Amino acid sequence: MDAGERLLYTDRSLHGNKPPLPPIVCERDKIALKEVQNYIKTELQKVGCTTPGPDDRRYWIYSTAFSKLISKVTVYKDILSDIKREYEDCIAALKTGQREAKFLQVKIKTLSSLPTTVNGYQRRQKELENRLSILNSENQRLENTLNELLKIGEEDNSSTGDVDNINVEDSVAMTTKTEKFEKRPIPGLPVIDWTNEKTLKSAVENLNSVIEELGKQKKTLYVPKEKRDEMLQEFKEKMKEKEQLAIDCAKLKKRHKLLKMANEAAREYKELALHRKGGSLSDYILKKVTNYSMKRESSLLIDSPHAGFEDDDPSREKEAEMILEYIEKFNELFYDGEYANAATHAAISPRGVLRAMETFLRFKEVSINYVGTPTPLFMFAEAFMYSSSAQNHFADEEMSYECVNCALNENRPDMVLHWVTQGCIKSCKAVADRLCEYAESCTQNKDSCLAAAQKMYSETSGCKIxxxxxxxxxxxxxxxxxxxxxxxxTRETYFELLKQCMDENLVWILSRTTPDEYSASDDSASGQSERYISYQSPLPIPLSHSLIHLIQVGDDGKILAVQLLDQIYNGQKVEKVGDSDDSPLTASDLSKVIYEDGQDAYDNNDLVKRRWKAIAKECENQDKFELAMDIHAAIVVRNTISKALSVIAEDEKEQFDYYT
Structure with a gap:
């Protein structure tokens, strides 16, 4: 009888069949029970398994707690340990069964797919057998062809009596060499792709494209050395022909000059009537021509003392060869990828043979897929511009635009501004437009780019506006x-300027600025104001004329015109009171502006009246009724004052006529 049975027997003998009393829990057991409960709660919260259910983590937590509980008791420790061990063995057996079940399921699936795998291997076997049969038949065909060729060679050798007959050993060596050549690995392809038809086709296409490209380069980039010698010889012949033509031209010019002198001498002889004095015409002409020849020879000796040695200069004979060698050196640098050296080499080429658009296009083509900065195109543009002032080979409009466009695409506006300052770029509208376009996207260098563009516009004809x-x-x-x-x-030019800018402030400035005010604002010491004395300026432009022009431009002009009138009506525009520089500024009044409008020799009162009525109608169309009413009232006031002034003028005239 173990300890548990003895305890149960003793309990029954003492109490009989009565239910047992509840156990008396001591303080030590309470503390132990509380520790175990706290441990379980804490561990479950740590691992996140507070929800009841089957979980290995909960199992290990409760197993550990059970072990701690067993360690706390003394009487039931053995039986509780046995119970725990039995439970753990049972759970371990269940887990082992689950793992074996999963393994068996995988094994069953593998066995079930075995027939499919076998069928796949069988099909692969048939495909390889078919390929093997094809290769065997091809090998047999090649062997038959080789045997036929060997037989034909033996027959030819036997018929001609040639000693060098092809024997069996040579044929075997040739066959071995051929087979060895055919079995070597394909360069650039892994072994796994040697039997892949698609990969082999793509490799063949790539090789064909490479061969085609090499063929094009052979035709376009390379020529035989004999061709170079022919071109050099042709160049020398052309140079000799040019020199001979220059000599003939000089002779003809000299003859033309002598004939002209003779003609002038004959006319002078006739006018002076020298024949009456006993002198002959031929002697007079000969004397004039002789004097001219002596003066010409003396001037030539003074101006060019070494002119006689110019034709004997050996450098002229080698100039053509030097230019060709220079071009060949450029091509070598270009195809070797030394773009910086090639750009400098082309920029300083003799006679500017490589400073052409064709060279620029070559650099532009290689810069498309070029990785890194600066690009070859920018290298050539920079070298081209730096060498322009040194060689006096300045860029034309097309080359200037391409170089500027390249520099701006590289975000180098500082380089463009330097070129403009040094005068390396030819001023044209295309370059100025490109600078304005770049200034809109780059606010950092906007003012400097616009200033450079303005300089180019001012130096280009047709771009003054x-x-x-x-x-x-x-x-x-x-x-x-x-x-x-x-x-x-002129006034029409100012209207084009308004159309270009479309700004109400510019309309106000042109309508209030006078030539006198403008001349006073200039520096009198510089003498700039003197040039306006002889020129009648069209300023100020009548405000009504400018507003009518804006209304005729379109919807934007109509909105701009009404907006300016609204600002004047609300007192947002200011002007000087008086002609001095210290005159105060006061808000402009619409009635005063309308009254003072057109008070010059260009427009009469009726024309100004019709303009303001059209402007008032446009204000009504844009729902500015108060503004329109104010304009109509100002027109009435203007007409009344004009009539009163005209009546007063007539009365004064009558009085003047009466007293005179």
Whole structure:
């Protein structure tokens, strides 16, 4: 009888069949029980398994807690340990069974797919057998062909009595060599792709494309050395022909000059009537021609003392050969990838033979897929511009635009500004337009790019309006007015400027600026104001005329015109009161502006009245009824004042006529 049975027997003997009393729990057991419960709760929260259910982590937590509980008791430790061990063995057996079941399921699936695998291997076997049969038949065909060729060679050798007959050993060696050549690995392909038909086809296509490209390069990039010698000889012949033509031309010019002198001498002889004095015409002509020849020879000796040795210069004979060698050196540097050296070499080429658009296009082509900065195209553009001033071979409009476009694409506006300052770029509209386009996208260098573009516009014919509009856009209003006066803008030209800028402030400036005010703003010490004395400026432009022009431009012009009138109506525009520089600024009044509008020799009162009525109608169309009413009232006031002034003038005239 073990300890558990003895304890149960003793309990029954003491109490009989009565239910046992609840156990008396001591303080030590309470503490132990509380520790175990806290341990279980804490561990479950750590691993995140608070929800009841089958889980290995919960199992290990409760197993550990059970072990701790067993360690706390003394009487039931053995039986509880046995119970725990039995449970663990049972659970381990269940887990082992699950693992074996999974393994058996995988094995069953593998066995079930075995027939499919066998069928696949059988099909692969048939495919390889078919390929093997094809290869055997091809080998047999090649062997038959080789035997036939050997027989034909033996027959030819036997018929001609040639000693060098092909024996069996040579045929075997040839066959072995052929087989060895055919069995060597394919370069660039792994072994696994040797039997892949698609990979082999793509490799053949690549090889064909490489062969085709090499053939094109052979035809276009390389020529035989004999061709170079022929070209050199032809070049020398052309140079000799050119020298002979130059000599003939000099002789003809000399003869023409002598004949001209003889003709002039004959006319002079006739006018002076020298034949009456006893002198003959031939002697007079001979004397004039002799004097001219002596003067010419003395001047030639003074101006060019070494002219007689120019034809004997050996460098002229080698010039053609040097140019060809220079071009060959450039091609070598270019195809070796030394683009920086090639660009410098082309930029400083003799006679500028490589400073052409064809060279630029070659650098542009290789720069498309070039990785890195700067690109070969920018290298050539930089070298081209730096060598322009040194060789006096300045770029034309097309080359200037391409170089500037390349530099701006590389985000190097500083280089473009340097070229413009040094005068390496030819001023043209295309370059200026490209600078304006870049200035819109790059705010950091906007002012400098616009200033350079304005300089090019001002130096290009037909771009004066664009130059003036750029001056206004960069805030140089005084400079814009100075430029328009220098270029003698007419009223129509100012209207084109308004159309280009479309700004209400410019309309206000042109309508309030007078030539006197503008001349006073200039530096009197520089003498710039003197040039306006002889030129009648069209400023100020009547405000009604400018507004009518804006309304005729389109919807944007109509909105701009009404917006300017609204600003004047609300007192947002200011002007000087008086002619001095210290005159105060006051808000402009619409009635005053309308009254003072057109008070010059260009427009009469009726024309100004019709303009303001059209402007008022446009204000009504844009729902500016108060503004339109104010304009109509100002027109009535203007007409009334004009009539009153005309009546007063007539009365004064009558009084003057009466007293005189």
């Amino acid at each position: 664009l130059a003036a509009s750029l001056l206004y856009k960069i805030g140089q209003v005084a400079g814009m007015l100075d430029y328009t006066h220098v270029e003698k803008f």
